[in-house]
Amino acid sequence: MLHQQRALEDQRDPLRQPPGGSGAVPPLPKRDVGTAAPATPSSPVFGTRGPAGPTSGPASGDMPLPRADRAAGGAPQEVGNTTMDLGGPLPRSTNAEAAERWARDSQTTQAMPAAGQVTPPGSPVLTDPFQHSDTPPPSPFGGPLTAPLPDREEFAAEPEPPAPAAAGKTKKKRSFLKLAVVAAGGVLVLAYGAGLLLNQQEVSAGTTVLGHDIGGSSQDAVATLNSALAGPMESDLTLVVGGDEIPLKPSVAGLSIDTEATVRAASGTDYNPVAVLGSLVGGSTEVAPVWTVDEEKLAAALSDVTAGLGGAPVNGSVSLDGGVPEAVYGEPGTGVDVEAAAPQVREAFQQRAASGDDVPVELSATTVEPEIDQAEVDRAMSEFAEPAMSGTVTVAAGEGGPSIQFSPENSLHRFITMEAVEGRLVERYDLETLETLYGGTFVGIEVVRGDGSSTPVTPEDVVSALRGALLETSPEQRVGYIDLG
Incomplete structure (x- = not known):
């Protein structure tokens, strides 16, 4: 019954005849789908049969179904019924109908003729579905494909996964390296401990x-x-x-x-x-x-x-x-x-x-250069030597007490000298010679010290009184007094 229906459609539609009128375009191979499965939103329509019985419910759809018949000019005719006609059967779609639509949509596309072939003008030519183009080929259902066909070179560029044997070798190599590192660390730790144990001397070996x-x-x-x-x-x-x-x-x-x-x-x-x-x-x-x-x-x-x-x-x-x-x-x-x-x-x-x-x-x-230069000599002369030897000086034990005089030519030069100390010329007193010179002048005179004790006059007491008087040049001021406390 199905074959008879297809034959009648072929006689009615001249597009099924090839150009020149010789022979017929063979229909696409029929797929034996067996018992029709329930239609779902994801089920393909191309190459499948519609449901043989009524739909599952009385609900009716409002989406028109396409038909293979077209009016003059290639415009599709409107379909009177909807996707579901109150439980009526869905219109059937065959491979022959899809091929017809594909042939009609491809008439406007001109393919490049092969070498040595001449294509008559106006001849309908089916395009190569694998031809590379930026524009995706039309769908057999009357619209463009959602995405262009993939390039064959893209499949060739994909890297191949590593062979299982090579992956195993890499894993074994990493495991060996880890064991080697751990073993080397253990040897170093043992060697360090042995070095500390053997080197317990006060001064380490080496x-x-x-x-x-x-x-x-x-x-x-x-x-x-x-x-x-x-x-x-x-x-x-x-x-x-x-x-x-x-x-x-x-x-x-x-x-x-x-x-x-x-x-x-x-x-x-x-x-x-x-x-x-x-x-x-x-x-x-x-x-x-x-x-x-x-x-x-x-x-x-x-x-x-x-x-x-x-x-x-x-x-x-x-x-x-x-x-x-x-x-x-x-x-x-x-x-x-x-x-x-x-x-x-x-x-x-x-x-x-x-x-x-x-x-x-x-x-x-x-x-x-000498440590005591000329400038220092001149300073010592003017500040001490010349005033000290300018005349006689008197030392007395308090006001009205016993006293003694020292002259430059007879006594002062005998116990006073000048010597270098840290780059300077300072006077130096010979205490033994000084004590010999004043003799018993201050016998019986005692000096009250800072701790309250009383002791006889010493050469240091005489020098303390003498030092200030030597720096004076006026005769009346060249008198020094021993502080008796």
């Missing part, structure tokens, strides 16, 4: 000072250092000044190495992993020595070097001989600059202790 191994007990370490550094610490350094070689003993210059302090600094367990693991393979840890430098001794020793050069500077002074003050100006000498030479000598001593090489220390000769 500890060195200036290249000498002092590992062991502290006492042995000090003895080792003293023996190894005896030469550098005791032998003379050689100073070269102006072509002359001058020996300098380190101990005299205040240069040495404190071996006991050095060992104390090196004692105790070193928990540094590098040092602990290094001790197991014969590694060493260098400890810096503790240097000691006495700057005052070093400066004095370098100043004495000038005497070896024969050109030591001469300080200025003030002479009070015979009670007549006289300025004696100093003279510059030839020597070394102590401030510049001290760092050079320290560095040479330390380098010799480290390397054992006794390299002479080249020091530049320079002009050395």
